[in-house]
Amino acid sequence: MFFPKEMSEVELIVPSKDLVAVAKVLSGHGVFHQIDSAYLGQENLGPSVWQEKAGAYSLLERRLQSIMQNVGLAEEYPVKAEVESVADLDVIRPKVDRVEEEVKRVSDNLLSERKRLELLESQLRQLEPIADVNVEVGALRKSSFMHSILGVIPAANITRLKTSLLRVPHVFFTLREDAQKPIVWILGPRSNSDVLDRAAKSAYLNPLNLPDEFGGTPEQITAMLRREIELSKQQVSGSEADLAQLGISHKNDLQKLLWEVHISRIMADAIVRFGQLRHTFVVVGWVPTAALEDLTSKIKEVSREVLIETMTAGRSGHHTNVPVALSENKWLKPFQMLVGTYGHPSYGELDPTLLMAFTFPLLYGAMFGDLGQGLVMLVLGVLMHNKIILKGMQSLGLLIAYCGASAAFFGYLYGSIFGFEGHLVEEYLHFHLEPTWIAPMENILSVLSVAIDAGIVILIFGFLLSMFNNIRGRDWAHLLFGHAGIMAFLFYLSFLAVVFGGFFGSTALAPKIALALYSLPLPFGTLMIVFGVFVTFGGFFRNMVEGHTLIEGKGIGGFAMFLVQSVMDLVETLISMLSNTLSFIRVGAFAVAHGGLSLAIFSLAGEKPDVGFWITIAIGNLFIIGFEGLIVGIQTMRLHYYEILGKFFHGGGLQFEPLKLSPSREES
């Protein structure tokens, strides 16, 4: 729950005779993430026969897809698709050849007839714009003084072509307006024919080329073309009907062949990535440990002589190559999406989804505390989640429902319902609702102070989680001297005591935690300087622990530059600690602003509880839910991405992508 699923590395030595059966088991269960282990094989065995087979299956699959496309069949697999074994190429290829031959004969006829039809129609289209011109076609070409270009041009190029001819005398006609392929006619003096031709060519103007045998006026030619087109269309529909008939008669065969070839291709692709030894194959991959026993027993059922070695990947150390499978829990999906937007957890690190599932609604509710509006959001979220409204947004619906529930809870604590607070509840709603904890509008400074305290707790938790991750990853350098390591943590505590406990200690905003720290009998000023030195030269100390060159980039600017950079690091750390801590003040500020916004609505509504009053209150509440609800959501997300996740979560994990054969699983 707190970590990605535990993964085990599996290494198999498979006898050649059981190769296909084992590949079938590995591909068929959707739990095996394959690692390319071809490099473990012996190089002197020559090219793998499976390489050739994988290529052949791939080619056959493409041919079948093309056949199905030609006969108008969708790429579907049989309803009861079973995983048998890899198909025998010698058996399956003649079957494909036969169907393909039959389909090809008809589709070739169709293709050539369509091309002819296209040509005839294009010639007709070329002539239509000049159909009413009573001249012999070709006469334009024979003019002694004029150069004429008639042709089709990409519509986007017309303006540019006109611009390019600005300095040459010419006339330009657009004979047919068309969004894609307009027909234009350019006429100019023959002495400028080279310029006109170059301009036309560079504007991709394709001159119309009518065959020499086309004699007569455009009207006569178009009549003849229309007759030819009619005949050609009859031929095309005849061939299309033949193809559709072939599709109906071969549907089952084609679907079965496609399925067999498809699974054979997937298995062959998997086998190609096995390492081939003389009589055995080496297979390497990752399996969730929970599924390991089931998978190994199934492998042993199909191969008695298989050797299986498994090694569970420990959570500590670096595991950039371990694929990460996250636990699937539909109730946590919205938070998984929020985390996923930030990054995919890596294997050794904490999956922050659960933490976010707690902190996100908590912070949201604290900022948007209102019993009535929260319940409206809850209902809205439940309706969205159950696809009753706004279908396709189930995860967002669930997130809204969680936030709504939390807002309703905080509304109860704040004594706020649909913006009514204190005496207004009794006056207008006729029941009693007292804040069970605190009324933000009446205790503004206390609310802001509590918000900073809450932020400090969350930040300290972030530091601790980062240290926990470093310990698990055995990253001692970052544990001690990292930006969220022990020294930085102690520096932060000293900073809290000195700045918030001491300097701002007498103000009403002073956070209780900082005051409590400051009251401890410790020399926080000196401690801050000591830990500050470690933070300032963190890079230096990290390099020392890791045994790297002590001062990176020493050559650029020398030691002075190193000192300047280190001091800037300290300044940056101080600023970010201050801003990170104060950043949580917005939680309190929004709780107060919520009350303020409600007051604004009340001042618009007036005092008399008539129809107008209630309409204004209803519209105001809708506005608050829509507008403030959205802004609070953004702020909550911002707090998580900038202040919380950044402290301990790095992401960058490798996604778990298991081999799959089942069509239903593939579609999901």
Added chain:
Amino acid sequence: MASGVSGYAAISTRVRAMYSDLLTPQDVVRLSDAPDFSALVGALKGTPYGKYLSGLKESEMTPRRVILQIRNRLADSYSSVVQQAPEQTRPLVRQLFRYFEVGNLKAVLRSIQTVSSWNSEVALWDRVREVLFPFGSFSTIPAQAMVETGSIVSAVELLRGSPYESTMSFAMKRYSAEQNLFPLEVALDLDYWRRLWGEVKNLKGKDREMGGKLVGSLLDLNNLMWVIRYKIYHNLSEEELINYTLPFGYRVRDEDVRAIAAGTDIASVVSRIYPDLHDVNALLERPQAGLPKLEHLLKQQVMRQCVSAFIGDPFHIGLPLAYLLLSDFEIQDLVVLIEAKSSKLSDEEFRPLLLKTTLIQ
């Protein structure tokens, strides 16, 4: 403003977080200090590019493979931005991303042309795919099938139904006549930038302003370099230069392009557009070395525009666009470093080519 805030809240937060993960100029300097290619790869593993290199075995650590891997980060960034960008701006981001697909398409066509001119029977796909940008599920071109056809005509036929069909159908007439990829590539470029500019014009308000500024600056760079190169290297006529360039941009105006096409002194036009560029005359005197330098200077201009987009109001498409362009420039720098280290170039030869380090000054 409210719709801007609500639409951009998540993405601008995310983009700022991703922006902070970009390499700093100091990081690039540190990487360029690596003594050789393997040290550079080792150093890269300690950067956010590390996770893209961790899957590679020692034997696979070739410069080409490493470049392919690090480009995956840019593809991921685009994918992330496309998913999170407000609905109305997604077509623009998708079209910007398509730049790499256009590059892939050109690479595929070049590979077919090269092999057919060698008359070789070598199966090419494995070599070609290493140089293609990892476009993933966004791709609309059947690259492998195109390479396997072995002919430009058949390959282009496979583009039927893709966004390139119409453009290629016009350009193929010229290819058939000239047997040269130049008209195909020019047509693809012009179509790409026209569509991109069209997407900018479809936006409103601040999105349109910032989109125009960033995309326009990038377009300026390309438009200007096209007209200069076509004039100097290809010796094209005025009408051809006009047809092979575009009449819009941020700072470069149609009159500027037409002036160069008509024969006005190029240096004076460039200096008028970019008054802060010095020694343009000297650069154009020796174009072989000078034009890459000029392009480098223009890229720096675009980069500064991108950096400045992160200052002020963050609720517009400028932020994601600027981040994506900066990521691309960063990868261009890394490609320079990888190629320089693997070819054992001296510091003087490659350091001036780095873009990011210029931000130190």
